[in-house]
Amino acid sequence: MFKKALLALSLILLSTLHSKANFDFNSNCVNAYNAIFDLRIKDAQSLLKKEKSANPNNAIVALLENYIDFFTILSSESKADYNRLKSNRDSRLSYLAKQDKNSPYYLFAQAEVYLQWGLLKSRFQEYLSSGFDVKKADNLLSENQKKFPSFLPNKKSSGLIDVILGSIPSNVKGIASTFGFSGNVNNGIKTLESLMSSLSKSNYGFYTDEVVFFLCYIETDLLPDKSNYNKIMAYTNRMNSQSLLKSYLQGYVASRNAHNDSAIAYLAKRPRGSAYLDFPKLDYLMGSAKLNRMDTDANVYLASYLKEYNGINYVKDGYLKLAYYYLLRGDENHYQAFLKMVKSQGDLYDEKDKQALKEANDARPDINLLKARFQFDGGYYSKALQTLSGKDVNDFKLLRDKTEFHYRLGRIYDELSRDNEALIEYQKAIYAGKNTSYYYAANAALSIGHIFEKRNDKARAANFYKQAIAMKNHEYENSIESKAKEGLKRMGY
Structure with a gap:
């Protein structure tokens, strides 16, 4: 029994x-x-x-x-x-x-x-x-x-959360802390980077691609630093060569770090076929990169993106890029047609789309400033400088364009490590545009703050960070103000 x-x-x-x-x-x-x-x-x-x-x-x-x-x-x-x-x-x-x-x-x-x-x-x-x-x-x-x-997998996600909660903007951190939201960006990154080596020695090595995915976004979007570019790309090289996500990350990181030719090369090599998830954003990246390089087929990729994409982001921006593609080629009919699409299509979730709508409703851009802007975005700084060479501020009628002229020269000189010339142009941009709704003056003040912070001239850096914060009612106001406040915090102000 x-x-x-x-x-x-x-x-x-x-x-x-x-x-x-x-x-x-x-x-x-x-x-x-x-x-x-x-x-x-x-x-x-x-x-x-x-x-x-x-x-x-x-x-x-x-x-x-x-x-x-x-x-x-x-x-x-x-x-x-x-x-x-x-x-x-x-x-x-x-x-x-x-x-x-x-x-x-x-x-x-x-x-x-x-x-x-x-x-x-x-x-x-x-x-x-x-x-x-x-x-x-x-x-x-x-x-x-x-x-x-x-x-070990615990650290993959806890490290990411540490970064997310640690990167909450200064202006809402107080409110966030009352709900228990707190983190540390540097600790989170250290956790993820340390995990990269320890995973390979464990039974959880398959999680490596996910850690790479996180680090690419963190070090490209949350904490952009162009000096980290080679390190980030080395991470992506560990991924499977037939990974569409790898192609996207490499193209995205390269384009965001002004390695435009590399971005185009990475995106051109992407794997294709019915086995892969539809990912129209790769065409947006390719079209944008080709527009920066002034390639004649940039419109093909931008049009493909807008045809295949059913999401909430970069539709207005995509149509504006198409409009500018044709404007740069003197095609007035297509320019006007796509300008109308910016106003009627897409959503306003992302800052890029909000900016696109504002530009579509503004006076048309100056051709030389527009061309220099795309060249700058692609990292073609010498070409951008050449585009603006021989120009004088008095060549431009609109205050917007006068301000952008000084701002764009400042940005170009800044990237070419010609700091003294950059400082002069940035100052002129602040003087010209501090009372406008454009972001040029505020971002010029932020950029001067960065230059003086690099020189360890904390007093001058703090002064310009405060100037950036003091300017109100302009484009990208929250982003610029948050970066300026982070700069003050780094220096103990």
């Missing part, structure tokens, strides 16, 4: 254990994860279907399906995709909360879902909800770190 009871109890226990999710990141799941980070989403879905059939209780599948939603929305930036998929967040969290609490993936997987949806919500300006999702992820990761201190 006792033996029968013992046998029955054993069978019940075995059945219970079998029904529990085992969070098995097996080779099939690793292959699916790698396919996701190559943006081969169909391949990933096929592998996950196979995993569900073989191991129906493996909760890693739910986590990887959330990654697929994350990259689907991130690449399309479509409000329709976001609304269609966002209910998956709650159902996955509910499912994961019922799984094996003794696994290091139990809290971690829930944190990942919160973090990924927190990042997506911020793309659609749901900032408060986004912040609470990121904070919830942070709390779960902290708890998981105490339970499983040697679980």
Whole structure:
């Protein structure tokens, strides 16, 4: 009788254990994860279907399906995709909360879902909800770190959160702190960079591409520093050569760091085929880079982007770039046609689109200033200087153009390390444009602050940072003011 009871109890226990999710990141799941980070989403879905059939209780599948939603929305930036998929967040969290609490993936997987949806919500300006999702992820990761201190994947996400919360703008940090939002950008970056080497020596090496993905955005958008360019590109070289995400990151980082020719080369080599996720933003990057270089086929890529893209960002900017492409070629009809599209199409989520609409409603740009601007954006500083050579401020009728002329020369001289000439032009831009709604004067003051900060002349640097803050009601006001306040903070003011 006792033996029968013992046998029955054993069978019940075995059945219970079998029904529990085992969070098995097996080779099939690793292959699916790698396919996701190559943006081969169909391949990933096929592998996950196979995993569900073989191991129906493996909760890693739910986590990887959330990654697929994350990259689907991130690449399309479509409000329709976001609304269609966002209910998956709650159902996955509910499912994961019922799984094996003794696994290091139990809290971690829930944190990942919160973090990924927190990042997506911020793309659609749901900032408060986004912040609470990121904070919830942070709390779960902290708890998981105490339970499983040697679980390396924890550091991947906690490092990113440290950067996100540490980069909250100065003007809202006080409010954010009352909700418990606090972080440290430098600590977060150190965590991620240290993880790059430790992952390769562990069983979690497959997470390397994700860490590279984070570092590319952090060091390109949150903490832009052109001196880090080679380091960032070295990170991307570790990624699979057939990864579409790798092509995007390399093109994006190169274009943002004024390595325009490299950006075009990276984007031209991108892998193609039906296996890959649709990613129209690569055509936007290519068209923008080719416009900077004055290539005759820039319009082809910009038009392709606008045809294929159904998202919320860079539609107005894309149409404005097309308008400027034709303006630079003297095609008045196409210029006017695309200028009308700027006013009627797209949304105003991103600063670039807000700026595009303002420019479309303003007086047409001076051809030489426009050409120099694109050349500057591409890193062709000597060409930009040549475009403006022989010009005098009196050649321009509008105050906007007079201010931009001095500002653009200042920026060019700054990048060519001709600091004294840059300072002179920046000062002229401040004098001419300090009472206008254009960003030139405020950004000139910010740039002078940077030059004096590099020289360790803190008093003068602080003076110009304060000037940048004092200028109000201009383009990019929040961004410029935040950078100026960060500059004052760095110097102890």
